[in-house]
Amino acid sequence: MTRYVRRFSRTERTLHWVNALGFLTLLGSGLILYLPRLSILVGRRPVVKDIHFWSGIGWVSALALVALLGDRRGLLRMARELDGFERDDIRWLKRIRPAPQGRFNAGQKLNAALNAAFLVLFLLSGLLLFFGERDTRFRFASTVVLHDGLTFAATALLVGHLYLSLIHPATRHALRGMTVGTVSEDWARAHHGRWTPPPAE
């Protein structure tokens, strides 16, 4: 019988899926605004613009709401885990093995830091685009370059993330951790050797 251990709390999973849903909505509506072929196909630019803007506001608000109403202490603990790089994390990034990993491996820590930064920058450049359309004081020649560049960078990270979580045979078991919350004990030991999972319930 496979024994399972808990990897992600309900708050962590909610945060992840709210983030994913918000990002995909923004990516979809953003691509309609950005790619000429989609712009032509869909039309209704003012409506798509509104959808994109309010999805952005909704994305950030929903994340804040989850953090506020969820297990705040747990999220702080998670942030500390993501922030701290042990000696083995550096070895892992340099592809030196063995390099047993904690609950998050070093790649996941980098991914989290980058995505958090992208969120801040998406919000900043998005608000500048919105208000710049209404007031020259908020207008910068490079706002649109920043917003587009972020889209490319974030989409590249997403593609890698989807490959590892859905396709790559060695890692795709991790998806279970983000859906039902648990992963098999054997898999945890193999991929996250430095992590001491909480006792099974």
Place this chain on the structure above:
Amino acid sequence: MSVDAPAEPPQPQPRRYGRGVFLATVLGGASSLFWGKSVWGHISSVTNAIPLVPHGGWRIYTVSGSMPTFDRATWRLEIGGLVDKPLSFSYAELRALPRTTQISTFHCVTGWTVPDVHWAGVRLSDIIAQAQPQFDAHALQFVSAERPYVDSLTLQQASLHDVMLAYEMNHKPLAREHGAPVRLVIPEMYGYKNVKWLERINLVPQAEDGYWELLGYDRDAWVGRSNGYTS
């Protein structure tokens, strides 16, 4: 009171690289507001080769629910208002007028530019002269088939030698998304003055605010010298 159990067995103090990466990315990204465009100019020649990226840097901006459709049989360009000789051209008649061409850079006020666009069309000042403006006409109002888009130029601005009514872009008839069949081209000014889907030009006493100007953009939209930009 619950006490947090140490998550890991003691190792040397972990390095706080996570917040470092976060802060460096946020600061680097925010600072790009001041250098991003010049750097992007250098790498966009590379990204233009990627099929997913908008070809040639165009983005299609519209203000209404759908783009106007061009019907060759019924389309007309009307020139009226304060003129002695109101004019009306069919598409064929417009194409039969003396043709002029130019290669110029198209600047959008939001920051993107498209270099070396080849335009062909009719010089605006030629058409206006034909209509014989009355003495109290000092500006032109351009009406787009995309309601409620309008914009205007003073007669002086409209008489710049490269202001044209373009019916070809890059050696092809103007595509629907670029304002088919005819758009205004005034390369000295930002794109929002370059009215697409042009269907009527009115000679008026003075220039008035157009669609974007009512939302706060400058009426005199000189590239690099308006809308908060200096160059």
